[in-house]
Amino acid sequence: MRRILISLSSGTLFGAGLAVSGMLDPVRVRGFLDLFGRFDPTLAFVMGGAMLPMAIAWIATRGMTSPFADEKFYLPDTRQLTPSLIGGSALFGIGWALAGLCPGPGIASLATRPREAGLFVVAMLAGFALAVLVARKPDQPSAPLSGETA
Amino acid sequence: MMPEYAMPLQGLVGGLLIGVAAAIMLLGNGRIAGVSGLAARAVGLSPGGPPRSLAWAFVIGLPLGALTVQALAGPVVSRFPMSGTVIILAGLIVGFGTRLGSGCTSGHGVCGMSRLSRRSIIATLTFIASGVITVAIVNAIGGGW
Numbered sequence: 498m499r500r501i502l503i504s505l506s507s508g509t510l511f512g513a514g515l516a517v518s519g520m521l522d523p524v525r526v527r528g529f530l531d532l533f534g535r536f537d538p539t540l541a542f543v544m545g546g547a548m549l550p551m552a553i554a555w556i557a558t559r560g561m562t563s564p565f566a567d568e569k570f571y572l573p574d575t576r577q578l579t580p581s582l583i584g585g586s587a588l589f590g591i592g593w594a595l596a597g598l599c600p601g602p603g604i605a606s607l608a609t610r611p612r613e614a615g616l617f618v619v620a621m622l623a624g625f626a627l628a629v630l631v632a633r634k635p636d637q638p639s640a641p642l643s644g645e646t647a
Numbered sequence: 648m649m650p651e652y653a654m655p656l657q658g659l660v661g662g663l664l665i666g667v668a669a670a671i672m673l674l675g676n677g678r679i680a681g682v683s684g685l686a687a688r689a690v691g692l693s694p695g696g697p698p699r700s701l702a703w704a705f706v707i708g709l710p711l712g713a714l715t716v717q718a719l720a721g722p723v724v725s726r727f728p729m730s731g732t733v734i735i736l737a738g739l740i741v742g743f744g745t746r747l748g749s750g751c752t753s754g755h756g757v758c759g760m761s762r763l764s765r766r767s768i769i770a771t772l773t774f775i776a777s778g779v780i781t782v783a784i785v786n787a788i789g790g791g792w
Contacts, residue, residue: 503675504701508708509715510668511680511753516716516723518661519654524726524792528652530778534786537650539658544756546662547669551761554670564677571677571697573749573759578769585748586755586770590777592740594785596729599752600682600745601709603738608710608717609725616731617738624742625683625692631747 499566512605518543521606523597530594592624669758676701681754682709683745693746728792748774 519525519539528537563569593599598606598617606614649655669680678697688696689703696702717723727734745751748770750759755774759767785791 500676500698501700501704503671504697504704505708505711507668507672507675507680508705509712510671510708511665511682511705512709512712513716514661514664514666514668514712515709516661516713517664517720518658519724520661521713521723521725524728525654525724527782527792530775530782531786531791532779533783534791535650537653539654542655542658543662543665544760546659547666547757548662548761550663550666550670551673551757554666554673555762557674561674564674566675567677569677570673572679573764573766575749575766578766581747582749582766582770583773585744585746586773587748587777588740588744589748589751590744590774591781592737592742592744593752593774594778594781595740596734596737598734598737599741600686601751601753603741604682604686604706605709605713606725606727608713609723610727613727613731613734616734617741620735620738621686621742622690622692624739624744625687625690625746627739627743628746629692631743 503566511601512608514543514547515602515605516609518546520602521609523602525597526599526602527594527597530597665753665757666761669753672705673758679754679758680705681750681758682706683742683751684749684754687746744774 515521520543525537525539528535529540603614603617603621672678672680684693684696685702685705687693689699689706750770755767755770760771
């Protein structure tokens with residue numbers, strides 16, 4: 498129960514941060530990528546602001562043997578630069594630019610624009626399913642997809 | 648040069664909230680607050696990751712947080728001028744790409760980059776670069792908004 502409350506408060510604070518920072522506005526997000534047009538630097542401040550507490554948190558983990566509510570840290574340990582990483586990220590960038598939405602704001606916007614955000618989220622879930630199917634190709638017996646991101 | 652429509656202060660404050668949120672997930676549950684991974688896990692489309700209840704709790708929190716801000720501070724600007732077709736196409740590509748690339752703006756951008764993960768830094772530079780190119784192309788063919 499404690500872990501669920503931690504997850505819920507993390508997600509809620511995350512969604513609040515997206516709303517406060519203007520990231521639920523696809524026009525603004527797209528503006529960050531419109532480098533040669535009507536450039537909007539706001540997203541860079543969001544990224545910078547978010548990385549500061551996280552950098553401190555990463556340093557704090559060095560002195561911890563386990564997180565507060567679990568037995569161990571579950572962190573990605575892959576170090577290889579794979580074609581999937583690069584290709585998947587390049588594709589993601591295209592989708593992000595087309596609608597000005599990435600997964601976090603897409604889901605959080607269900608609160609502000611349920612119709613459009615709902616359409617985006619359902620399509621995104623279909624994209625997740627497609628990725629599972631591709632990972633199951635017979636020539637790739639071990640799925641490259643893991644639950645951990647980063 | 649800061650355009651008058653930019654919101655550096657709100658961006659910074661909202662960003663700090665996002666960073667604290669991700670730090671709570673890391674220090675509390677020992678997990679990365681990566682939205683694409685957690686969303687896929689919640690709906691059973693990811694083999695690894697936390698118990699699905701944890702993934703659901705985080706995902707449900709996202710719109711709850713937005714609702715809370717709306718309740719406290721009034722309507723949140725959320726302009727969606729693109730067509731339904733574009734939304735569906737973008738959603739499909741975002742879903743597929745983030746799973747193939749093992750993360751999105753939150754997992755790679757916020758959590759991975761602050762950890763100085765080489766994979767995350769490369770991933771983030773890649774999706775920003777492909778996003779910039781995509782917007783430039785869309786603008787050039789007259790589809791900008």
